[in-house]
Amino acid sequence: MRSRVTILDVAAEAQVSIASVSAALNDRPGVSTETRARILAVADRLGWVPSLRGRSLSGKRAYAVGLVLERATTVLESDPFFAAFIAGVESVLERRGYALVLQMAGTHKAATERYRRMALDHRVDGVFLTDMAATDPRVPLLRDLGLPAVAVNSDPGCELPSVRQDHLPGLRSLVEQVVALGHSDVAHLAGRRGLIHTRQRLAVWRSVLVDAGLRPGPVVYGDFSTESGSRAAPRLLAGPTPPSAVVCASDLMAVGLVSGAGALGLDVPSDLSVTGFDGIEIGGFLRPSLTTVATAPRRLGAAAAETLLRLLDGDRVEDVEIEATTPVLRGSLVAPRPTRSVPPRNV
Numbered sequence: 001m002r003s004r005v006t007i008l009d010v011a012a013e014a015q016v017s018i019a020s021v022s023a024a025l026n027d028r029p030g031v032s033t034e035t036r037a038r039i040l041a042v043a044d045r046l047g048w049v050p051s052l053r054g055r056s057l058s059g060k061r062a063y064a065v066g067l068v069l070e071r072a073t074t075v076l077e078s079d080p081f082f083a084a085f086i087a088g089v090e091s092v093l094e095r096r097g098y099a100l101v102l103q104m105a106g107t108h109k110a111a112t113e114r115y116r117r118m119a120l121d122h123r124v125d126g127v128f129l130t131d132m133a134a135t136d137p138r139v140p141l142l143r144d145l146g147l148p149a150v151a152v153n154s155d156p157g158c159e160l161p162s163v164r165q166d167h168l169p170g171l172r173s174l175v176e177q178v179v180a181l182g183h184s185d186v187a188h189l190a191g192r193r194g195l196i197h198t199r200q201r202l203a204v205w206r207s208v209l210v211d212a213g214l215r216p217g218p219v220v221y222g223d224f225s226t227e228s229g230s231r232a233a234p235r236l237l238a239g240p241t242p243p244s245a246v247v248c249a250s251d252l253m254a255v256g257l258v259s260g261a262g263a264l265g266l267d268v269p270s271d272l273s274v275t276g277f278d279g280i281e282i283g284g285f286l287r288p289s290l291t292t293v294a295t296a297p298r299r300l301g302a303a304a305a306e307t308l309l310r311l312l313d314g315d316r317v318e319d320v321e322i323e324a325t326t327p328v329l330r331g332s333l334v335a336p337r338p339t340r341s342v343p344p345r346n347v
Contacts, residue, residue: 005048014042064099066124068114080280088301119145150308163304170293170325175208181335187217187243229256244336251276269334288331
């Protein structure tokens with residue numbers, strides 16, 4: 001059996017010191033660009049891979065970072081947003097020889113406890129925080145535990161280094177398009193209560209309608225799943241005068257709402273226009289294709305990982321803001337009927 005390639009092998013082949021190899025492989029200063037490139041090429045050719053156990057035993061680092069997703073497993077398995085976010089994180093961690101410790105929790109309390117255990121067990125060097133709440137107990141917890149963290153899509157002014165994608169421009173433009181098409185009764189299917197992005201999307205929806213002189217329609221809260229979108233349909237649509245459009249806070253909830261509307265005898269888009277948020281790929285293949293707001297979860301994940309690793313290296317880090325969201329107009333959004341005749345519904 002071929003023995004494991006070590007940094008001694010890389011140093012001998014590249015004809016440099018072990019210290020130079022260590023600096024190059026860990027992306028630290030101390031070697032020239034040319035030497036770094038030669039060392040990396042040799043390491044790749046020899047098939048060198050980092051030993052996380054060896055590195056963690058030889059120093060104070062675990063060479064792992066943590067992420068706890070506050071989602072039920074049944075929700076997460078159908079959510080392409082976090083799959084893309086994690087892919088972005090891994091694209092950066094892999095280059096630096098770090099592992100991602102991923103856990104799931106069904107409640108905010110359980111998620112907070114998972115982060116506590118990660119810190120106390122010294123399993124990770126730092127963590128990511130997603131689904132930020134306006135008053136988030138994880139922030140003071142991690143501060144007290146001394147565990148470095150990067151927040152994703154937090155409010156400006158958050159005490160943690162943050163990586164953001166501005167949701168507001170894309171959503172504002174989308175709701176303005178809904179109004180421009182002639183919709184005057186527009187409902188909102190919101191995300192989980194208490195989350196920053198839930199509050200932000202609700203505020204944008206409401207402000208566009210008020211600015212247009214319209215009264216905001218009903219609001220129902222979901223949990224970003226298709227099931228919650230389907231469950232919301234009777235509450236939003238079963239009245240005598242249902243809205244002509246529903247702006248949803250996620251694509252999955254929009255998909256569920258379209259299904260629920262069909263069960264009530266409503267056709268999308270002729271009876272009801274529906275829009276989503278996230279820009280998941282499958283939305284373009286639905287019939288009708290889903291109007292949405294395109295986000296960049298992979299880029300967001302990569303930026304979060306880069307920021308966290310710089311923080312762990314002791315660098316000064318600033319908040320990072322990637323490109324803003326943009327609307328994607330498709331078949332699920334059309335002008336309302338001049339005189340809408342709503343078919344009987346089987347409630």
